[in-house]
Amino acid sequence: MRDRVNRLMALIIQACALSSVLVLMGIFLMLLINGAMLFKEVSVFDFLTGMTWNPGAFDGPAYGALSLIWSTILVTIGAMLMAIPLGIAMAAFMSEVAPRFWRNLLKPLIELLAGIPSVVLGFIGIELIGPLLQKYLGLSTGFNALNGSILLCLMALPTIISLSEEAIRAVPFSFKEASYGLGAGKWETLIKVTLPACTSGLIASSMLGLGRALGETMTVLMVTGNALQFPHGFYDSVRTLTSTIAIELGEVASGTTHYFALFAVASLLFCLCLIINIAAEAIAAKFRYRQT
Amino acid sequence: MIRPYGTVIFIVFFAFSGCRQVADFRFIKVMGSDSEVNLVLSMAEKYMQRDSLASIGIIGGGSGMGIASLINQRAQLANSSRELTEKETNLLKEKNIEILRLVFALDAIAFVVHKDHPLDTITLSQVSALYQGNIRDWSEISRQQGPVRLYGRQSNSGTYLYLRDQIVKAEYDNSLLGLNGNAQILEAIRQDVSGIGYVSVGYLEGKSASEKQIKVLMVKNEENGNCYSPLSQEDLKAGLYPVQRPLLQFLALPASDLALDFVQFELSAEGQDMIRKNGYLPLDTLTHQQMLKALTKARQHEG
Numbered sequence: 001m002r003d004r005v006n007r008l009m010a011l012i013i014q015a016c017a018l019s020s021v022l023v024l025m026g027i028f029l030m031l032l033i034n035g036a037m038l039f040k041e042v043s044v045f046d047f048l049t050g051m052t053w054n055p056g057a058f059d060g061p062a063y064g065a066l067s068l069i070w071s072t073i074l075v076t077i078g079a080m081l082m083a084i085p086l087g088i089a090m091a092a093f094m095s096e097v098a099p100r101f102w103r104n105l106l107k108p109l110i111e112l113l114a115g116i117p118s119v120v121l122g123f124i125g126i127e128l129i130g131p132l133l134q135k136y137l138g139l140s141t142g143f144n145a146l147n148g149s150i151l152l153c154l155m156a157l158p159t160i161i162s163l164s165e166e167a168i169r170a171v172p173f174s175f176k177e178a179s180y181g182l183g184a185g186k187w188e189t190l191i192k193v194t195l196p197a198c199t200s201g202l203i204a205s206s207m208l209g210l211g212r213a214l215g216e217t218m219t220v221l222m223v224t225g226n227a228l229q230f231p232h233g234f235y236d237s238v239r240t241l242t243s244t245i246a247i248e249l250g251e252v253a254s255g256t257t258h259y260f261a262l263f264a265v266a267s268l269l270f271c272l273c274l275i276i277n278i279a280a281e282a283i284a285a286k287f288r289y290r291q292t
Numbered sequence: 293m294i295r296p297y298g299t300v301i302f303i304v305f306f307a308f309s310g311c312r313q314v315a316d317f318r319f320i321k322v323m324g325s326d327s328e329v330n331l332v333l334s335m336a337e338k339y340m341q342r343d344s345l346a347s348i349g350i351i352g353g354g355s356g357m358g359i360a361s362l363i364n365q366r367a368q369l370a371n372s373s374r375e376l377t378e379k380e381t382n383l384l385k386e387k388n389i390e391i392l393r394l395v396f397a398l399d400a401i402a403f404v405v406h407k408d409h410p411l412d413t414i415t416l417s418q419v420s421a422l423y424q425g426n427i428r429d430w431s432e433i434s435r436q437q438g439p440v441r442l443y444g445r446q447s448n449s450g451t452y453l454y455l456r457d458q459i460v461k462a463e464y465d466n467s468l469l470g471l472n473g474n475a476q477i478l479e480a481i482r483q484d485v486s487g488i489g490y491v492s493v494g495y496l497e498g499k500s501a502s503e504k505q506i507k508v509l510m511v512k513n514e515e516n517g518n519c520y521s522p523l524s525q526e527d528l529k530a531g532l533y534p535v536q537r538p539l540l541q542f543l544a545l546p547a548s549d550l551a552l553d554f555v556q557f558e559l560s561a562e563g564q565d566m567i568r569k570n571g572y573l574p575l576d577t578l579t580h581q582q583m584l585k586a587l588t589k590a591r592q593h594e595g
Contacts, residue, residue, distance in 0.1 A: 056447050058456055058463040126476070131483055140441050140486040143469050226446060226470035237469055247470070251356030251448035253363055253383050 031270055034263035038063070041257050047264060051230050053244065055258040063261050065268065067230040071145070071238035072269075075220060078149030078234055079156055079213045084206045086153070087160030088195075094161070095168040096190050107162075114158035122222030125151045130223065139235055143225030146234040151219045156209035163208060167201025168194060200283050207280030211273055217242035241269045318550040321349045324358015325371035325450055326473045327399060327492035328539050331570045332371055332558075338566065339557050346550050352473075355450025362542055363387060368551050370542040373399065373450030373492070390545040392590050394583055395538040396558045398573035400493045401451060402522040402535075403509040404478065406485040410435040413512045413519045416459055416534060422488060423455070425465025430486065443477050443489035446470040454537055455490060481506050493522045497571035511535065528573045539572065545593055552591055559583055 038047065042063045050064015090110075094103050129150055130142020137146075171194050179189040195202070225237030226247065245262050252259045322332060329352035336348040351367075358370035363383050376384070376393075384391060403419060405411055411434040421427045422440060430436040442465060445452040451474075456464060471477050477489040482505045496508060510519035511534055520527040520534070527533045541558075543551060557563050564574035575583065 052466070054447075054463070054466075056453075126479070134483060140439070141469070141480065141484050143471070143480065222472065227467050228470075229466040237467070239470070247446045247448060250353055251360050253360060253379070256379075 028270065031263055031267040034260055035267040036264075038257065038260040038264045042261070047261075052228065053239075054228055055248065055261060061258070063257075065241075065265060067228070068239060068241045068244055068265065069268070071224075071231055072214065072240040072242070072272075074231055074234070075145050075148045075152060075224065075238060075240055076210060076213050078145060079152035080206065080210055082149065082153040083156040083160055083209055083213075087157050087205070087209065088164050088202055090157075090161045091164035091168055092190060092195065095165045096186075096194065110158050110161050113154065116154075118155070118216060118218040119222070121151050121154060122219040125219065125223035137235075141225070141237075143223060143237050144235050145224060145231060145238045148220045148224040148238065148240075149234065151223060152213040152216055155216055155219065156213045159212050160205050160209040163205030164202050167198040167205060170201065171197045200286050204280045204284035207276055207283065211276045211280065214276065215242065215269070215273055217246050221246055241265050245269075318345060318548065319347045319349070320369060320548060320551050320554070321351070321361075321367045322358075322369040322371060322541075323351045323361040323367040324353055325355045325373050325539075326352050326445070327355075327373045327449075327451055327494065328371040331397070331494055331539075331567065331572060334570065335558055335563055335566055336554070338562075339554055343553075346554075348550070348554060354446065354448030355453075356448040359542065362391065362544055363389065365389070365544075368544050368548065369554075372540045372542060373537065374454045375540070376542070377453075392543040392545055392547070392586060394541045394543060394555060394586065395575065395579055396541060396555070396563075396583070397539040397567040397575065398528065398536055399539045400522040400528055400533050400536045400573070401455065401490050402493050402496055403511070404481050404489050404491060404496075404506045405509060406481055406483075406487065407505045407507050408485050409507060411509060412507070413510045415512045415514050417514065420460045420462070423460045423464055423468070424462045425467065436485075438486050441484055441487040442468045443471060443480050443484075443487050444468045445474075445477070446472070451490065451492065455535075458537075459535060478504060478506060494571045496523060497569075523571075525568070525573065536573075543590065545590060547590055547593075552587065555587060559587070 047063055047065055048069075049066050050062060051066055052062040052064045053068055055061045055063060090106075094106055098106070125147050126142070129147050133139055133142045133144070133147060175193055175197055176189055179193040184192070220240050221243040224239065224243065226239040226243055227237035228239060229236065231238045245265055248258070249262055252262060322336070329350060333350045336350055340346055340348060355370075355372040355374050358367065358372050359376065359380050361367040362370040363380065365387075403414055409430075411430075414433075418427065418433055423442060423444075425442075427433060428440055430438055430440055444455075444464065447453075447470070452470075456462075469480070471480060474491040474495040477491050478495060481487050481489045508521065508523055510521045512519045513532075513534065518532075520532045522528070522533050522535070524533075528536065541555065543555060558567075559575070559580065564580075567574045574580075
């Protein structure tokens with residue numbers, strides 16, 4: 001009897017696990033099939049290299065996703081340039097330097113940061129960060145890529161900090177003992193021994209933070225200005241892949257070229273996220289292997 | 293849908309009074325148009341105070357979104373600050389959805405700049421040149437130096453399309469910032485002395501313009517040299533202010549009693565009075581009568 005129950009439970013759990021894979025495959029297929037319909041009317045080359053995206057334009061639609069792709073990359077790179085050094089420094093501080101009191105205070109605070117809804121962050125971007133950028137950088141408007149990057153940095157930080165901290169903690173104590181034994185100080189040990197020992201863990205945490213930033217929609221939509229131009233720097237307004245979908249999906253009628261174009265954009269985004277996540281997993285796996 | 297901030301105003305009033313029959317409980321969903329949403333919302337609230345069994349859900353978004361939801365049969369009434377496009381008309385025909393086009397108020401689009409901007413008046417050809425990117429520096433038309441920053445809305449906005457097709461008459465310059473709603477444009481202009489934006493006059497009501505740190509531009513008629521303000525009910529009524537448009541609603545037929553009654557309320561003296569108080573222009577007698585006639589016809593359609 002018990003045996004049968006066990007086998008049944010195992011089966012149910014298996015089905016649950018399988019269903020999530022099925023859902024993932026289903027989403028991917030749906031995006032791909034609908035997205036592929038676009039290429040009946042627009043060539044893949046034009047889609048990937050066209051500089052203008054304006055499906056409802058006054059003088060005929062244009063489906064060039066390059067400026068959207070570049071916008072997404074620009075905002076994400078900006079966010080990572082800030083979040084990775086900051087996140088790793090914070091993690092190192094928390095795991096190696098900070099007294100217990102600080103660690104116990106900071107850890108829940110950082111987790112709280114992860115819980116802020118993206119709309120609220122967007123609001124902060126409009127009301128606080130935008131005007132600050134205007135004032136201190138002498139810009140005429142706060143709706144630009146930099147504003148988006150700063151907010152995405154805030155969103156990616158919790159992921160990067162907590163995963164990096166775990167990686168740093170996982171470095172065997174014997175490494176540090178050896179370093180101290182050779183006469184190295186605390187600082188030298190951290191920079192030359194501990195951090196290099198967990199590089200792959202730090203890379204994996206950064207990649208996961210990157211994935212989080214890449215897929216974020218609401219915050220970016222609210223603060224980057226969504227201009228259709230090809231952005232030339234962080235002070236320009238950008239329109240990312242995610243905001244384009246969010247803006248246009250509401251007005252599009254199903255079955256039209258525009259509709260399929262949005263699916264093509266979504267597939268592009270899905271592929272980007274997939275590549276980053278797979279890379280992060282691969283690096284993390286290597287890291288686990290080295291620990292044992 | 294994913295619409296941030298003031299734009300999504302989603303209010304569903306479930307008014308259960310006592311234990312009456314569920315059959316008495318009536319519900320309609322009205323979608324679309326950021327320019328209209330506040331006005332229609334206040335009228336719906338007033339209407340629901342009277343009829344405790346009625347429930348009217350108002351969702352903003354752009355005009356394009358309202359019409360799309362009518363096509364996809366997710367709403368009974370669509371607010372729209374523009375006419376249907378050819379594509380939308382065809383889609384409605386394809387899906388066999390019959391609609392009634394209603395005008396319930398008149399709106400004007402105001403052009404706004406920062407309160408410290410030297411410009412007081414603007415002509416429509418200047419607006420067109422600015423928004424096409426043909427004028428890139430303020431010194432070309434005013435005493436202010438420095439580049440022009442264009443504020444506008446996203447492509448799902450009726451105002452975006454109306455202005456592009458009727459006034460600019462060309463594609464917008466691609467540096468145009470696509471913000472989420474009228475309120476956000478006002479907020480941005482308040483902080484940017486180099487900016488120009490456009491909003492529905494309904495959003496200028498309430499506080500005075502100087503309190504909002506913005507300046508509402510008068511539009512100059514190039515032929516007679518006179519200037520007209522979107523804030524003056526007289527100029528609007530006389531049709532002198534050149535950027536006026538009807539505020540529309542599209543009603544899916546056959547319509548429910550509640551939908552018909554609600555539109556009737558909008559056209560009533562009380563409804564039209566609320567329209568005036570919100571800074572929009574009520575209907576003239578002729579249009580008003582036409583609308584009432586159309587509504588009566590729609591009721592028979594149902595019977």
